[in-house]
Amino acid sequence: MGAQARIHELLAAGQTVSFEFFPPRAEADDVALHATLRELEPLSPSYVSVTYGAGGSTRERTHKLVVEIARDTSLTAMAHLTCAAHSHAELEHLVGRYADAGIRNILALRGDPPTDANLPPGELDHALDLVRLVRAAGDFSIGVAAFPEPHPASPSLEADRFRQAEKLAEADFGVTQLFFEARHYFDLLESLDKLGVRKPIVPGIMPVERIAQIERMVALQGSEFPVWLRDRLEAVGDDPEAVRQAGLEEAAKLCRELLDGGAPGLHFYTLNRSRATREIAALLGL
Numbered sequence: 347m348g349a350q351a352r353i354h355e356l357l358a359a360g361q362t363v364s365f366e367f368f369p370p371r372a373e374a375d376d377v378a379l380h381a382t383l384r385e386l387e388p389l390s391p392s393y394v395s396v397t398y399g400a401g402g403s404t405r406e407r408t409h410k411l412v413v414e415i416a417r418d419t420s421l422t423a424m425a426h427l428t429c430a431a432h433s434h435a436e437l438e439h440l441v442g443r444y445a446d447a448g449i450r451n452i453l454a455l456r457g458d459p460p461t462d463a464n465l466p467p468g469e470l471d472h473a474l475d476l477v478r479l480v481r482a483a484g485d486f487s488i489g490v491a492a493f494p495e496p497h498p499a500s501p502s503l504e505a506d507r508f509r510q511a512e513k514l515a516e517a518d519f520g521v522t523q524l525f526f527e528a529r530h531y532f533d534l535l536e537s538l539d540k541l542g543v544r545k546p547i548v549p550g551i552m553p554v555e556r557i558a559q560i561e562r563m564v565a566l567q568g569s570e571f572p573v574w575l576r577d578r579l580e581a582v583g584d585d586p587e588a589v590r591q592a593g594l595e596e597a598a599k600l601c602r603e604l605l606d607g608g609a610p611g612l613h614f615y616t617l618n619r620s621r622a623t624r625e626i627a628a629l630l631g632l
């Protein structure tokens with residue numbers, strides 16, 4: 347395996363394009379994901395990332411997949427890691443295993459509290475505590491989650507922006523939750539700038555392929571599904587392929603607006619499939 351690049355250095359060198367995957371649950375899904383990786387590799391993403399199950403379900407599979415990507419493909423990998431339901435010692439051990447495997451990029455998250463009552467509560471309260479642990483453990487490029495619309499647990503927009511600034515000040519870069527209005531992203535940057543924080547924040551992009559699917563996601567994360575976007579998708583009628591196409595075109599428009607406004611890159615939530623990402627990349631000429 348070649349040396350893995352460090353993401354904040356890639357961001358400093360030019361616009362990045364990155365893809366996010368989740369670890370497959372079954373062997374058949376594993377085969378499909380490896381096909382997706384092969385289909386997306388020709389787009390030469392700057393890096394790819396693999397999510398981590400805060401609830402405990404996919405912990406080992408995340409490590410396995412991140413190490414496989416770094417070892418068996420030409421891609422730079424980033425491991426998501428959550429501190430929910432982990433002890434300090436467990437986290438140090440996990441981060442040490444990544445360092446030993448040559449992985450140099452970690453997205454440090456709190457995660458959502460696990461629903462499994464058998465899991466002990468975590469020893470670290472917030473993502474910032476994990477940023478500090480990872481920083482102390484090795485030479486990593488450290489990303490954190492950023493929220494253009496406030497995190498649903500935040501008591502106010504002001505409190506939310508303050509906590510994000512505090513966390514980003516110690517991290518190297520941020521990757522955002524999905525959103526559909528460019529103004530949310532630019533508002534976040536403005537707030538952070540006022541708080542003296544100017545780290546690269548990569549917008550997270552998910553095209554609407556089916557209205558019901560996005561409705562579930564935005565409800566979970568407490569963000570907005572804009573009326574104009576719903577109207578635009580409903581206007582094309584009942585044909586699922588026409589809805590998908592309209593969703594892709596709107597996602598591509600959002601990407602252009604973000605890049606024109608100075609976004610340092612684009613991070614695509616692939617849901618382990620390549621088609622939508624390949625089609626948006628083609629629309630954008632990537």
Ligand SMILES: Cc1cc2nc3c(=O)[nH]c(=O)nc-3n(C[C@H](O)[C@H](O)[C@H](O)COP(=O)(O)OP(=O)(O)OC[C@H]3O[C@@H](n4cnc5c(N)ncnc54)[C@H](O)[C@@H]3O)c2cc1C
Pocket residue numbers: 396397398399400401426427428453454455456457458471472473474490491492497498499500501505506509510513521522523524550
């Ligand atoms: C790009 C991206 C990738 C993600 N990947 C994963 C994944 O792989 N696995 C997974 O389980 N989840 C993932 N998530 C979801 C994330 O874990 C949840 O949104 C979680 O609820 C918050 O995580 P965080 O890292 O932002 O936490 P934190 O930064 O700890 O923030 C959580 C809440 O606590 C508040 N807060 C922070 N510090 C303090 C403090 N000192 N005192 C009081 N309040 C405070 C914040 O304002 C916020 O409301 C991802 C999210 C994003 C945007």
